[in-house]
Amino acid sequence: MNRRAGWLVGAVVAALGGVLAIFLYMKAVPYQEVIEHGPAPEAQANPYLAAEHYLRQQGIKVEHANSLDVLPTLEPRQRTLLLLGERSNMTPRSVDQVMNWTRAGGRLLFVAEALWDDSTNSSGDLLLDRVRLRQLLSKDLKAPEPELIKDPYPELTKLYLEDEDAPAYLGFDTDFHLEDPLNLAQAWANSEAATHLMQLNYGQGTITVLTDAELWKNDHIDQYDNAWLLWYLSADTDVTLLFNTDHDNLLTLLLRYFPQALVALLALIALWLWRSAVRHGPLQQPAPKARRQLQEHLQASAAFQLRHNGQQHLLHSLQQDVLRRARQLHPGFEQLVVAEQWQVLARLTRQPTRAISQALSPRPKQRLSSAEFCRQVALLQTLRNAL
CATH class of the missing domain: 3.40.50 (Rossmann fold)
Structure with missing residues (x-):
């Protein structure tokens, strides 16, 4: 393309651009828009x-x-x-x-x-x-009386x-x-x-x-x-x-504007207290596994059951064990009324009916004293061992 053709193309492009600009100017309509930024x-x-x-x-x-x-x-x-x-x-x-x-x-x-x-x-x-x-x-x-004049x-x-x-x-x-x-x-x-x-x-x-x-x-x-x-x-x-009778206290303001700083401060205080705490005596070493006996396991299991399930659960388990052995030794035991069941147990265990009544009667929900609990367990164990 020679120079003359280049000038001709440039002139045509410029003319078209001018015509487009005039057209857009004639069609453009100015307007005002209010942007609402909300209250100050x-x-x-x-x-x-x-x-x-x-x-x-x-x-x-x-x-x-x-x-x-x-x-x-x-x-x-x-x-x-x-x-x-x-x-x-x-x-x-x-x-x-x-x-x-x-x-x-x-x-x-x-x-x-x-x-x-x-x-x-x-x-x-x-x-x-x-x-x-x-x-x-x-x-x-109450709804008001209708008025003559609305x-x-x-x-x-x-x-x-x-x-x-x-x-x-x-x-x-x-x-x-x-x-x-x-x-x-x-x-x-x-x-x-x-x-x-x-x-x-x-x-x-x-x-x-x-x-x-x-x-x-x-x-x-x-x-x-x-x-x-x-x-x-x-x-x-x-x-x-x-219109504001309550002042925000310092803690409220800190929680509102500086929650992360408060969390960090509390963590530092907790670490300092842990670091500064004085131990009372040496740490107790765990008992070696080799010396643990079956009796210790039984005692630990019983203590766990007592701590998590309570006295009533342990007593109820012993009572059910006694009744289960009585059903094995005396067919039809479960069909007897309670008084007859106690008489059968008295004959099988050679224990007085009063002791059997005291052992198998439902217990109150309140916690028993240690002495009363041990006495009740011993009585149930005596009945169970005698069957």
Whole structure:
């Protein structure tokens, strides 16, 4: 191929490439794609991060605490304490501290954690039992009377306020219900079949109890009037948000983040203890096989049977051996009643019937003393040898 033909082929290839590029450019449609990376680490670590930001946007000062140790430093007046975390390890003393703080003028809000148990007359939730409210399953309640006006949102909780024509709609979990047997509550919010919020006065403060706080977590606070309820319950106060009343101890943190290091440390400690252990006396050498006699084997076998099968098994074996020899010496022995069998054995062995009864009667299940066991074995052996 000469140079002119090469240039011609190159020009054709370039022209085709240009035409293809123009075609692809005309057909290509630009678009935007949003790649969801999930919640930020801050949101993953704090399920109520959005709630904190919302309250700060409303001009409310929000502090986050991890334990009730901060309670003595909190001025009760103009302060709302939100206990939104797990409280199973609260002690009566900590409950007293929280209630005294509320009585002095604080606003306390917490989530009911346990169901009422009629058999114990309590729920096990010390704080809930102290305010004398009960939590039940909604499915255990009697079906409500049908209303003339159908509720368009039966799964939503409604909170009615004075001077308001329409209620606030809230996204509580409708599986649970709060009950006020002593009529202590001054305000409440209900779904179609259950009550999910109650508020009562306590001294100079107020207590608000919820069936759940999921409506204020990051994924739900923007739904319905959930955020508004949080503002309404904490308005004109500073807020301390506590949702982790239990600190992970050092061992828990080490097990979570450094399990291999802990295993290696335990292995080193075990080796050091084994190496440092002091032997008490010289090691006992095994007995030579040449000196072992038949009697030693029999004793070892009997000790093994006693250790693994117990006294009852050995006594039962001797009793069966005596009865088997009696059947061989007296045809039809097994067809006799027990009393007649004992009389036959007394005649064959020349032993009193009382001794035979004591030897062959079923033994109690409790362990015999060594002396009683040896006496019983000797008696059975005497009967067996006499047959």
